Amino acid sequence: MDAYLGEPAPQRPSVWPAPTEGHPREPRPPGTFCYLLDADSDLAEEFDPRMRMVVRQIATVPVIDVPLGECPLWSRFASVAGGPGLLVLDGVIAADVQVGDRTATELVGTGDLLQPWADGEDDLIDRDAAWRVLVPARLAVLDAAFAERVRPWPQITYALLRRSARRARDLGVQRAITSHPRLDVRLALLLWHLAGRWGRVEPGGIHLCLPLTHRLLGQLVGAERPSVSHALARLAAGGLVTGGGADWHLRGSSREHLARLVEHHVERRTGALRTGA
Numbered sequence: 001m002d003a004y005l006g007e008p009a010p011q012r013p014s015v016w017p018a019p020t021e022g023h024p025r026e027p028r029p030p031g032t033f034c035y036l037l038d039a040d041s042d043l044a045e046e047f048d049p050r051m052r053m054v055v056r057q058i059a060t061v062p063v064i065d066v067p068l069g070e071c072p073l074w075s076r077f078a079s080v081a082g083g084p085g086l087l088v089l090d091g092v093i094a095a096d097v098q099v100g101d102r103t104a105t106e107l108v109g110t111g112d113l114l115q116p117w118a119d120g121e122d123d124l125i126d127r128d129a130a131w132r133v134l135v136p137a138r139l140a141v142l143d144a145a146f147a148e149r150v151r152p153w154p155q156i157t158y159a160l161l162r163r164s165a166r167r168a169r170d171l172g173v174q175r176a177i178t179s180h181p182r183l184d185v186r187l188a189l190l191l192w193h194l195a196g197r198w199g200r201v202e203p204g205g206i207h208l209c210l211p212l213t214h215r216l217l218g219q220l221v222g223a224e225r226p227s228v229s230h231a232l233a234r235l236a237a238g239g240l241v242t243g244g245g246a247d248w249h250l251r252g253s254s255r256e257h258l259a260r261l262v263e264h265h266v267e268r269r270t271g272a273l274r275t276g277a
Contacts, residue, residue, distance in 0.1 A: 036061050036140060039089045042111065046155040058149050059156070062141040063089070066133050073131050077116035082144030084160050085115035091137025092198070094216065096130045105219035106174065107134075107194065107210075112167055113160055114139075134211050170197075178222045184231040185261050186221040191241060192254040199250070208248040 036059040037044040037052060047055055064076070071093075073086065080086060088110055095106045095114075108114065117129060142160075150156045170193075177189045191208060199206040212220075214228045221228075235241040240257050242249045250257075 032063050033060050034063050034089075034140070035059065036087075039063075039138075039140065040087070040111070043156060043159055046159055047153075051153075055150070055153055055156075059146070061087075061146055064139045064141065066091070066093075066137045066139060068133050068136060070130065070132050073114065074116075076139075076141070077114075080141055080143045081116075083147045084142040084157075085113045087140040087142055087160075088112045088114065089138040089140050090135075091133060092135040092210065093137055094132040094134055096132065096219070098128045098130070099125060103219050104222070105216060106171055107220070108167070109135075109197065111163055113142075113163055174220065178220075182261070183221070183223050183227055184234050185258070186223070187217060187228065187231050188235060188240060188257045188261060189254070190217070190221050191248060191250055192257065195250055202249070205249060205251040205253075208250060209246055210248070211246040212248065213245075 035056050037047075037056045043059075044052055044056075076086060088108060090110055092107060092109045093114075095108055096103050097105075114131075147157075173193055174190070177186055177193060180186045180189065192206075194210060194212075195206040195208045198210050199208045201207075214232065215225045217223075217232075218225050218228045223231075232241065232244070238260060240251055240260065242251070
């Protein structure tokens with residue numbers, strides 16, 4: 001209780017232990033705390049400076065450091081039952097949903113709120129969820145005790161709701177991207193969509209620093225890895241997307257990409273018609 005009233009005592013950050021053979025990694029109990037308004041400047045902006053100092057002392061949360069790799073969040077979700085969930089303070093996490101032998105992926109990052117799945121009575125198909133840390137992450141545990149402490153300040157709840165709406169909007173954009181019939185266009189649109197959040201402006205375009213394997217890109221746009229590799233090669237040959245791994249460069253603008261891809265597609269179709277293919 002004392003940790004919520006004053007400066008938290010320095011403690012070693014909590015981490016996921018190294019996996020042992022035959023046993024999945026489970027999170028250790030939180031071993032460090034932070035002032036949420038210090039860790040999340042957007043939440044702090046919800047209050048004027050005087051009120052911010054008051055709320056800062058109350059809105060103290062346990063923090064978990066999560067290393068690269070798969071991370072089982074089910075046990076951690078149990079600890080936030082009755083609370084908002086797990087708030088990503090730093091890092092990038094791939095959230096996988098598997099139905100049958102197909103996996104669709106969503107990328108979540110700083111400011112996103114992770115919540116446990118609730119099975120509905122109308123669920124008629126089996127599905128599974130998993131999480132992979134792509135960039136080392138820090139998660140704030142917003143449990144029922146936190147929700148009770150900040151109840152006098154609904155600004156925090158409203159801000160978290162707006163972030164959930166933003167995440168749903170971004171996921172809707174990704175769904176629309178995956179509906180495009182041409183894979184090279186899907187990939188170009190996806191990379192520009194991700195660049196809007198994680199990219200940095202550079203001379204001539206955008207620099208995107210995300211560890212995106214061809215397999216992961218396929219899960220983001222609904223395609224097989226070999227097809228993704230071929231489509232990326234076409235984008236690189238056209239000078240639209242260069243690099244790879246965790247270092248991508250998008251040349252020009254998204255509108256220029258679409259215009260050139262459409263032009264190239266029309267030229268190919270015209271050429272095929274002329275030759276009778």
